Amino acid sequence: MIITTPRFTIIEDGAINKLKDVLKKLNLKNPLVITGKHTKKYCKFPYDIEYYDKILSQTIKKQDYIQYDCIVGVGGGRAIDTGKYLAYKLGVPFISVPTTASNDGIASPIVSIKKPSFMVEAPIAIIADTEIIKKSPKRLLSAGMGDIVSNITAVLDWKLAYKEKGERYSESSAIFSKTIAKELINYVLNSDLSEYTNKLVKALVGSGIAIAIANSSRPASGSEHLFSHALDMLKEKYNLNVNSLHGEQCGVGTIMMSYLHEKENKKLSGLSTKIKESLKKVNAPTTSKELGFDEDIIIEALTIAHKIRNRWTILRDGLNREEAKKLAEETGVI
Ligand SMILES: NC(=O)c1ccc[n+]([C@@H]2O[C@H](COP(=O)([O-])OP(=O)(O)OC[C@H]3O[C@@H](n4cnc5c(N)ncnc54)[C@H](O)[C@@H]3O)[C@@H](O)[C@H]2O)c1
Ligand SMILES: O=P(O)(O)OC[C@@H](O)CO
Numbered sequence: 001m002i003i004t005t006p007r008f009t010i011i012e013d014g015a016i017n018k019l020k021d022v023l024k025k026l027n028l029k030n031p032l033v034i035t036g037k038h039t040k041k042y043c044k045f046p047y048d049i050e051y052y053d054k055i056l057s058q059t060i061k062k063q064d065y066i067q068y069d070c071i072v073g074v075g076g077g078r079a080i081d082t083g084k085y086l087a088y089k090l091g092v093p094f095i096s097v098p099t100t101a102s103n104d105g106i107a108s109p110i111v112s113i114k115k116p117s118f119m120v121e122a123p124i125a126i127i128a129d130t131e132i133i134k135k136s137p138k139r140l141l142s143a144g145m146g147d148i149v150s151n152i153t154a155v156l157d158w159k160l161a162y163k164e165k166g167e168r169y170s171e172s173s174a175i176f177s178k179t180i181a182k183e184l185i186n187y188v189l190n191s192d193l194s195e196y197t198n199k200l201v202k203a204l205v206g207s208g209i210a211i212a213i214a215n216s217s218r219p220a221s222g223s224e225h226l227f228s229h230a231l232d233m234l235k236e237k238y239n240l241n242v243n244s245l246h247g248e249q250c251g252v253g254t255i256m257m258s259y260l261h262e263k264e265n266k267k268l269s270g271l272s273t274k275i276k277e278s279l280k281k282v283n284a285p286t287t288s289k290e291l292g293f294d295e296d297i298i299i300e301a302l303t304i305a306h307k308i309r310n311r312w313t314i315l316r317d318g319l320n321r322e323e324a325k326k327l328a329e330e331t332g333v334i
């Protein structure tokens with residue numbers, strides 16, 4: 001198993017201006033920049049630029065990109081994910097330049113733009129300009145909290161799979177991932193949030209690295225992500241016009257899945273409420289209404305989540321409609 005982690009990680013105001021130095025250190029000379037329409041304004045570099053939706057609308061042919069020796073993703077989750085995917089297809093390194101902090105894709109060795117998500121190499125460098133990220137839409141920064149609290153239930157599910165199914169489990173990456181989430185939750189609940197963005201970026205980078213060390217998304221993706229992926233599936237199935245973000249969906253999923261864990265383990269009592277309070281403090285959604293879904297979609301997502309992928313979690317062989325409805329009601333999600 002080859003574990004790849006970023007060579008350089010820069011998290012500071014003005015970091016984007018160091019892209020040239022990082023390329024030089026890595027002996028990379030001709031990048032292609034992948035970005036989105038709202039974030040092209042940050043790409044003040046002398047390199048070729050393509051929009052991520054153009055890349056996704058066509059079949060990637062290696063010969064069309066032969067002149068580039070790396071890909072640089074500048075933007076939100078989809079821009080970064082598309083750049084990471086293109087780099088994988090071309091067999092060249094990827095440099096992640098997030099302009100917001102909405103999920104841990106900024107550092108993870110995972111491509112989610114194609115379903116199901118799959119492992120690729122970690123970005124060779126992460127350049128997180130906190131000055132730009134701080135100015136990004138607040139809603140995106142709230143969504144990032146959802147992809148961090150997810151680590152709590154992801155690790156609980158991973159431990160359950162180890163105990164009940166003998167699945168491979170890495171204590172070190174589990175503790176790393178869980179601690180990142182607990183630290184951010186405690187900071188959010190006990191502070192004025194003045195350092196929130198900086199701490200969120202570090203947490204998302206750490207979460208991506210925990211995935212790299214485990215060589216699996218297990219430290220950051222459990223039953224709460226199954227619920228989020230189920231919502232994504234239902235959005236497509238029913239052609240729903242709901243623009244909820246990955247992190248927002250995962251946050252609501254974490255409230256419910258931590259409640260299921262709490263019911264089986266007295267030592268966890270109060271966990272779901274604490275998670276909900278931390279999401280509320282950063283204005284992240286905590287109900288189906290705030291997410292934009294009708295109650296019956298939430299219930300249906302809960303009943304199909306366990307089938308999304310072969311990953312053993314607290315959902316075990318799945319909830320029926322009554323159990324799903326009860327869970328969503330008792331946690332205040334519906
Ligand atoms: N690979 C992984 O580990 C992983 C994990 C979770 C999600 N993802 C990917 O992330 C996507 C979701 O990402 P998302 O929640 O960021 O949504 P998104 O990428 O769909 O939308 C983010 C929006 O915010 C805009 N934006 C970003 N930075 C901005 C800035 N500084 N100022 C103004 N606008 C800015 C972008 O242009 C975009 O319109 C998923 O579809 C998936 O592809 C990947
Ligand atoms: O493996 P998945 O479930 O796509 O998870 C990846 C990432 O979303 C974890 O935060």
Ligand SMILES: [Zn+2]
Pocket residue numbers: 103104147150220221225246250
């Ligand atoms: Zn996630």
